Amino acid sequence: MLIHGLKRLLGMIPVLFTVSILVFAFIKLMPGDPARIYAGADASLEAVEAARHTLGLDRPLPMQYFDWLASLAQGDLGVTYRTRQPVSEVIGASFMPSLWLALASFCWSALAGIALGVFAARRRGRWQDYGAMGLAVSGISLPPFWLGLLLIQFVAVPFGVFATSGFERPLDLVLPAITLGSAVAAVMARFTRSAYLEAANEDYVRTARAKGLTQRMVVWKHTMRNALIPIVTMLGLQFGFLLSGSIVIETVFSWPGLGWLLIESIKSQDQPVVQSLVLLFVTMFLVINLAVDLLYGVINPTVRHT
Amino acid sequence: MQSTMSQLHSPTTESNPATADALLEIEGLSVSFGGDHGDVQALEGVGFAVRPGEIVALVGESGSGKSVTSLATMGLLPDNARRTSGTIRYRSASGECVDLGALTDQAHRRLRGSELGMIFQEPMTSLNPVLRVGDQLTEAARLHLGLDPRAARARALETLGRVRIPAAERVFATYPHELSGGMRQRVMIAMALMCRPRLLIADEPTTALDVTVQAHILEILRDLQRQFSIGVLFITHDMGVVAEIADRVVVMQAGRVVEQNEVGALFAAPRHPYTRKLLAAVPRLGEMRGTFSPVPFPMPGEPPSEPQPAVDYTQPPLLEVEALQVRFPIRAGWLGRVTREIQAVDRVGLSLWPGETLALVGESGSGKSTLGRSLLRLAPSLDGRVSLDGKRLDELDEAGFRAMRRELQMVFQDPYASLNPRLTVGFSIAEPLLIQRRVASLREALPQVERLLEQVGLSPAHARRYPHEFSGGQRQRIAIARALALSPKLIVADEAVSALDVSVKAQVINLMMALQRRLRLAWLFISHDMAVVERVAHRVAVMQLGRIVEIGPREALFRTPQHPYTRRLLDAVPIADPSQRRGRRLDDEEPRSALFPKGYQRPAPSYREVGERHWVLEDG
Numbered sequence: 001m002l003i004h005g006l007k008r009l010l011g012m013i014p015v016l017f018t019v020s021i022l023v024f025a026f027i028k029l030m031p032g033d034p035a036r037i038y039a040g041a042d043a044s045l046e047a048v049e050a051a052r053h054t055l056g057l058d059r060p061l062p063m064q065y066f067d068w069l070a071s072l073a074q075g076d077l078g079v080t081y082r083t084r085q086p087v088s089e090v091i092g093a094s095f096m097p098s099l100w101l102a103l104a105s106f107c108w109s110a111l112a113g114i115a116l117g118v119f120a121a122r123r124r125g126r127w128q129d130y131g132a133m134g135l136a137v138s139g140i141s142l143p144p145f146w147l148g149l150l151l152i153q154f155v156a157v158p159f160g161v162f163a164t165s166g167f168e169r170p171l172d173l174v175l176p177a178i179t180l181g182s183a184v185a186a187v188m189a190r191f192t193r194s195a196y197l198e199a200a201n202e203d204y205v206r207t208a209r210a211k212g213l214t215q216r217m218v219v220w221k222h223t224m225r226n227a228l229i230p231i232v233t234m235l236g237l238q239f240g241f242l243l244s245g246s247i248v249i250e251t252v253f254s255w256p257g258l259g260w261l262l263i264e265s266i267k268s269q270d271q272p273v274v275q276s277l278v279l280l281f282v283t284m285f286l287v288i289n290l291a292v293d294l295l296y297g298v299i300n301p302t303v304r305h306t
Numbered sequence: 307m308q309s310t311m312s313q314l315h316s317p318t319t320e321s322n323p324a325t326a327d328a329l330l331e332i333e334g335l336s337v338s339f340g341g342d343h344g345d346v347q348a349l350e351g352v353g354f355a356v357r358p359g360e361i362v363a364l365v366g367e368s369g370s371g372k373s374v375t376s377l378a379t380m381g382l383l384p385d386n387a388r389r390t391s392g393t394i395r396y397r398s399a400s401g402e403c404v405d406l407g408a409l410t411d412q413a414h415r416r417l418r419g420s421e422l423g424m425i426f427q428e429p430m431t432s433l434n435p436v437l438r439v440g441d442q443l444t445e446a447a448r449l450h451l452g453l454d455p456r457a458a459r460a461r462a463l464e465t466l467g468r469v470r471i472p473a474a475e476r477v478f479a480t481y482p483h484e485l486s487g488g489m490r491q492r493v494m495i496a497m498a499l500m501c502r503p504r505l506l507i508a509d510e511p512t513t514a515l516d517v518t519v520q521a522h523i524l525e526i527l528r529d530l531q532r533q534f535s536i537g538v539l540f541i542t543h544d545m546g547v548v549a550e551i552a553d554r555v556v557v558m559q560a561g562r563v564v565e566q567n568e569v570g571a572l573f574a575a576p577r578h579p580y581t582r583k584l585l586a587a588v589p590r591l592g593e594m595r596g597t598f599s600p601v602p603f604p605m606p607g608e609p610p611s612e613p614q615p616a617v618d619y620t621q622p623p624l625l626e627v628e629a630l631q632v633r634f635p636i637r638a639g640w641l642g643r644v645t646r647e648i649q650a651v652d653r654v655g656l657s658l659w660p661g662e663t664l665a666l667v668g669e670s671g672s673g674k675s676t677l678g679r680s681l682l683r684l685a686p687s688l689d690g691r692v693s694l695d696g697k698r699l700d701e702l703d704e705a706g707f708r709a710m711r712r713e714l715q716m717v718f719q720d721p722y723a724s725l726n727p728r729l730t731v732g733f734s735i736a737e738p739l740l741i742q743r744r745v746a747s748l749r750e751a752l753p754q755v756e757r758l759l760e761q762v763g764l765s766p767a768h769a770r771r772y773p774h775e776f777s778g779g780q781r782q783r784i785a786i787a788r789a790l791a792l793s794p795k796l797i798v799a800d801e802a803v804s805a806l807d808v809s810v811k812a813q814v815i816n817l818m819m820a821l822q823r824r825l826r827l828a829w830l831f832i833s834h835d836m837a838v839v840e841r842v843a844h845r846v847a848v849m850q851l852g853r854i855v856e857i858g859p860r861e862a863l864f865r866t867p868q869h870p871y872t873r874r875l876l877d878a879v880p881i882a883d884p885s886q887r888r889g890r891r892l893d894d895e896e897p898r899s900a901l902f903p904k905g906y907q908r909p910a911p912s913y914r915e916v917g918e919r920h921w922v923l924e925d926g
Contacts, residue, residue: 207434212449300436
């Protein structure tokens with residue numbers, strides 16, 4: 001188990017390496033001159049050239065790549081071209097708001113999605129089922145920015161309890177988390193419903209009923225423990241989506257998170273920040289996947305010890 | 307199920323002396339299933355009784371309604387089922403009589419698991435894979451009897467002992483997938499017995515098990531029924547098992563009870579034609595004594611068949627296998643290294659002549675299926691020589707072997723899983739012809755497909771249909787037609803009839819024999835069913851732990867089995883004659899496994915000739 005985890009961890013290195021090449025190449029393909037941005041809008045031609053030299057942008061591309069890789073290995077992400085702060089500080093400041101948003105969205109959407117899915121599955125074919133699944137389909141179909149704008153317009157503005165933008169108090173989390181989580185809740189509801197129905201058809205559920213167990217034990221202990229195996233995998237994928245997929249929502253709510261930072265950095269051609277952010281998103285995704293795989297072994301005894 | 311319940315309080319019948327003391331009395335029970343095309347009547351006026359301490363066998367083929375009867379008693383019918391009439395009277399421990407069909411869900415639940423126990427057919431899927439055995443054993447006792455964890459555990463260990471599970475403590479802490487099929491079924495029985503039920507319903511509890519394990523389980527059930535004096539409703543399709551265990555027999559056909567009687571009287575003088583047909587279709591071990599060639603099953607209303615033509619053993623054999631080895635690595639430990647190997651096939655040698663049927667028998671895990679699969683390269687072989695018609699198959703590369711596949715085909719056990727549900731039957735049969743470029747197009751293949759369908763007793767028009775429109779027996783015929791498409795010389799049939807009902811089984815076997823007569827086909831017939839093997843085989847090879855322990859002419863091997871393992875296999879076969887019921891003592895040893903340290907070489911097998919073409923492994 002431990003070796004398996006370490007192996008998987010080492011397996012991430014070639015993936016990250018490949019991604020770093022791709023990210024670097026794409027950034028260099030972007031139009032515009034980063035040296036000019038670094039030097040400032042009114043800088044003279046000489047100042048721009050001087051900036052190009054300080055940043056090493058006049059060196060051949062492979063050298064630039066290896067420079068970047070070398071400093072990356074030392075934990076140095078470089079400085080932003082816009083404000084000349086260390087990139088790690090900028091990203092660090094944006095990371096926590098994004099994480100909080102992702103966690104809040106994840107918690108409510110996972111619980112609500114699973115509960116709604118089980119509810120629908122247990123009333124399969126009745127109006128409650130159709131109602132719940134209709135709700136889920138609308139959750140998937142509703143564009144998040146639209147839901148966000150609606151919430152700002154009809155909840156935040158008239159009541160004044162929740163902020164329309166920014167992140168100062170925990171309460172500010174509520175509206176963005178609802179917006180971000182609704183699609184995930186909907187996906188989880190549909191997925192849970194089908195996973196539950198599949199497990200409920202299994203012979204061991206019939207065995208559990210034949211033992212005269214209470215409805216609650218049959219549903220939560222015997223059926224759900226098994227249905228959880230695919231659900232956990234799905235939850236992991238969704239969490240990755242929440243962490244990196246909040247660009248639209250962070251923009252709508254002016255959330256000082258990673259998505260917002262990414263958009264701002266792309267707009268201002270801040271190459272070191274964009275590079276580091278993309279690499280960070282990939283790393284987070286890999287780590288979450290690994291965590292899910294390891295968790296899978298814990299909840300599914302038949303794949304343990306392999 | 308709710309609306310019809312109240313109007314159905316049928317009048318109490320006059321007290322019948324035979325059933326006055328009954329534990330369970332079903333009367334005039336009718337159940338229908340609501341479907342998209344209207345209601346389907348599953349049970350019609352079913353009635354019988356089970357007394358305390360009595361084993362009643364409920365017999366019939368699939369679809370006869372035996373499982374629906376048991377599920378109705380347990381209150382486990384699916385939501386679309388409705389009881390339209392009849393009562394299921396049960397005398398509970400408190401002495402009061404309740405109609406199980408009219409109970410509320412809550413009241414029924416309280417009886418389930420405490421007074422009514424049930425064992426299901428599939429031990430592999432009936433235990434919850436994510437919960438430990440101990441948890442699954444104790445939960446009902448804790449709920450119904452209010453035992454604390456310690457008392458529940460003590461009772462579970464004691465019950466595991468009663469179903470003769472060695473090392474109960476260890477089993478208590480395992481997950482189901484760590485146990486063999488036989489052990490899981492014992493756990494299932496222990497689970498049903500945890501609250502000491504008064505009525506036990508066993509739904510085909512031994513069908514999925516090896517004969518030797520089946521013999522154990524039957525013996526355990528009989529012992530327990532005597533010890534606790536519980537009533538047992540034993541559902542089965544196997545008349546041999548009925549003869550072994552039942553006190554009374556209830557025969558069901560198409561949702562009705564057609565005959566019921568004491569077991570001896572029923573076997574001696576079956577009255578209903580369906581009962582007679584069921585009994586006639588039961589292969590009886592020993593029936594073929596003195597007959598050297600296989601003989602097709604007699605069919606009611608047809609003249610008795612000729613035996614199969616004798617095999618000419620002076621010819622060179624069609625298939626020759628020498629020192630074939632297959633090993634499966636087992637990874638374990640922190641590093642996931644291969645530390646042990648399953649020696650699934652260990653230096654096996656055998657020959658098969660044209661027009662001959664060689665049966666390969668043994669328990670699950672003996673390596674018989676792996677041997678069959680490795681001949682077709684469906685399992686990787688480590689070493690050994692395989693020649694077909696004088697050509698060395700093991701030396702061929704992948705492309706060369708593909709050309710040889712037309713000589714060598716296979717029919718699998720599960721007729722539901724081995725046909726692609728999205729392809730028409732015609733396409734499935736034509737596919738080998740297309741792959742081997744025998745025909746250029748599907749259209750060109752059609753005449754051949756139609757001829758093949760006729761050859762296996764189906765209609766040419768069936769080519770356009772999809773697998774789900776056919777019954778299990780018909781599907782197995784389709785699988786045989788597919789195997790025949792390339793006119794092979796040898797077909798490996800891996801438990802090809804094991805999943806079929808008795809009468810269908812007999813028909814498919816007769817078809818296999820007819821094809822052998824007509825096409826001089828050789829069959830490698832892999833089976834665990836000794837009675838069927840006695841019918842079909844010219845010669846028999848017995849496998850244990852990856853080795854052939856005995857091989858010889860079927861008549862000699864069945865009449866004078868030489869190896870102790872062959873004798874054990876034959877002894878475990880239920881005898882379809884209640885007057886010959888034996889008081890067996892079976893050893894409780896768990897079957898050994900062919901798991902050895904990596905690279906371990908067992909001593910080379912050596913054989914002793916005990917008769918003409920009859921060899922026995924010398925154990926040493």
